[in-house]
Amino acid sequence: MSGVGRVPRIVLAAPSSNAGKTSIATGLIAALTARGLAVSPHKVGPDYIDPGYHGLAAGRPGRNLDPWLVGEERVAPLFLHGARSADLAVIEGVMGLFDGATHPSVEPGFSSTAHVAALLRAPVVLVVDASSQARSVAALVHGFATFDPAVRMGGVVLNRVGSDRHETILREALGAAGMPVLGAIRRLEQLHTPSRHLGLVPAAERSTEAVATVDRLAHVVADGVDLDAVLALARTAPPLSASPWDPAAEVEPVPGRPRVAVAGGPAFTFGYAENTELLAAAGAEVVVVDPLRDEALPEGTAGLVVGGGFPEVYAAELSANERLRADVGALAARGAPIAAECAGLLYLARELDGMPMCGVLDVRTAMSPRLTLGYRAAVAPSDSVLAPAGARVRGHEFHRTSAQPGAGATPAWQWSSAAPEGFVTGGVHASYLHLHWAGSPGMATRFVAAAARLPEGLLHAHR
Incomplete structure (x- = not known):
């Protein structure tokens, strides 16, 4: 268990929506929980559905972190409140890493995943849909890693990898660019969760089916992601000076x-x-x-x-x-x-x-x-x-x-x-x-x- 303000943490982000963040975040939370760790799940933005899957995986409520809804000053306190007694926290981003509110009253990128990662001083893991690229992945990741100095990119999880040869090309390109690859996930049907007009079907509606889906995701992520490397990265997050929200x-x-x-x-x-x-x-x-x-x-x-x-x-x-x-x-x-x-x-x-x-x-x-x-x-x-x-x-x-x-x-x-x-x-x-x-x-x-x-x-x- 971590002390107040010292919760190890990572942010899972992506270049865009539909890269597989929710499936991988849910699987990662479940896989780490299966190791006996108390994982605090969080979601950037106003989403209600993803936290339901996170909560199912973690056995504790999934909570939202949104500077627009609660104010920048409350993000770290709310995070620490949700992460009480946790060994680490996994924070799933929203949309693309730098996509935020477009309201005229705020600066571009406000309430984005990058904004929340900076407020929490948390390292970012970029989930990349590699299904339609090879060496170009290095240029993509390099751009995201250098776009904003306030965001610390700690590694990449490659999603929807097609073959062993494809994975080798991707790893070599990212290695040459100096970016650690923390995992590679193949194109698998068990990473699919059903959706409808407002996004994924909530976990509470699927009951036993949702539990089975989370269990499959846990096994896939445990097999494809270096969990020890993820934990090591999470532990590099510095202490937060805020007090937990009460x-x-x-x-x-x-x-x-x-x-x-x-x-x-x-x-x-x-x-x-x-x-x-x-x-x-x-x-x-x-x-x-x-x-x-x-x-x-x-x-x-x-x-x-x-x-x-x-x-x-x-x-x-x-x-x-x-x-x-x-x-x-x-x-x-x-x-x-x-x-x-x-x-x-x-x-x-x-x-x-x-x-x-x-x-x-x-x-x-x-x-x-x-x-x-x-x-x-x-x-x-x-x-x-x-x-x-x-x-x-x-x-x-x-x-x-x-x-x-x-x-x-x-x-x-x-x-x-x-x-x-x-x-x-x-x-x-x-x-x-x-x-x-x-x-x-x-x-x-x-x-x-x-x-x-x-x-x-x-x-x-x-x-």
Whole structure:
């Protein structure tokens, strides 16, 4: 176990998306865990799906590191919080190494893998898709290694290598360029994970199949990557001067211990672990409700958080659970705080793809051919259970659905010159915007306080 600030760590990056980072990162985490090491898994950016595979491989939550969502100053503390009691940390990058936010308010490369690697002073391992190149790999890697002096390239893992001869050519070229090759992975079907309209299918939805996939990835990476060399590189990371993030230091605890239900299960897999930790630190008793299986909210529920996921895939099952839909509607009618993001908005709507949902919002939602994706700098137009009027937050959108109308009489957010977005009505705050509450921890205190104010007699009135 490493001391505070001294966690050995590496960042797995790539020249571009689709190089195989997630498969190799997951396999590496699983292979190192199989050695008896406590591995802390992390993901650069707002991705929810990859951390699910990381967490399955490591046996502890996969956590996100995103300067846009939480601020540069919180990246190292959040990393150290997630890596408590770990022997080392594996951080998977996002897109290409230097690809970051394109928002006009930040410099190019902000929130990129390179940015996070520099904040964490972590060596980078470049995962290169070698399927369509030979000696040119050395020029490619040389360019990435020298582009930014703040990024320390520690080695390369070659992915999708075609043959022994191909591997020899690649290793010789990189050796001449002075770049260590830490592993070579052949073109193998077991490195494939199924995908759909928003990326990989979440691990929580695949259950035993996902466990088998992670196990296969572990064996492939253990056979093709020099794990001792990876560990040695991770141990070259210098100590960090930051202190671990502490949710209790970020919020004001609310008395009364109100019960807050958080939607989970296969339909609602998108959420940041820190959001739940902040709710608990703010004084809530956090319980999980699975809208696919549970027919009622937990007794005494005084607040509900419904995050992101794939309700469109489970629309029929969600619609068929009429008792829980009625329970959610009754909770909203009593003025309880309900925070819904993206999938949560769809669940609260009148219908999704023509199938009845909770009917809390007079909104029709449906699948859309258009992907909406990007960072957003948003302002709250009015008071809500999450934020006071004028509050500024940073979030992201990621969906292939649309809502009609797109905003209520009192919207949830406004950004740039776009039309207002989302809904604030009673205690309900529903929006397509995903938020990492560590970036605005006061939201947890505000939400729990609203739950604590719900009169006790209303908690059981519909039983």
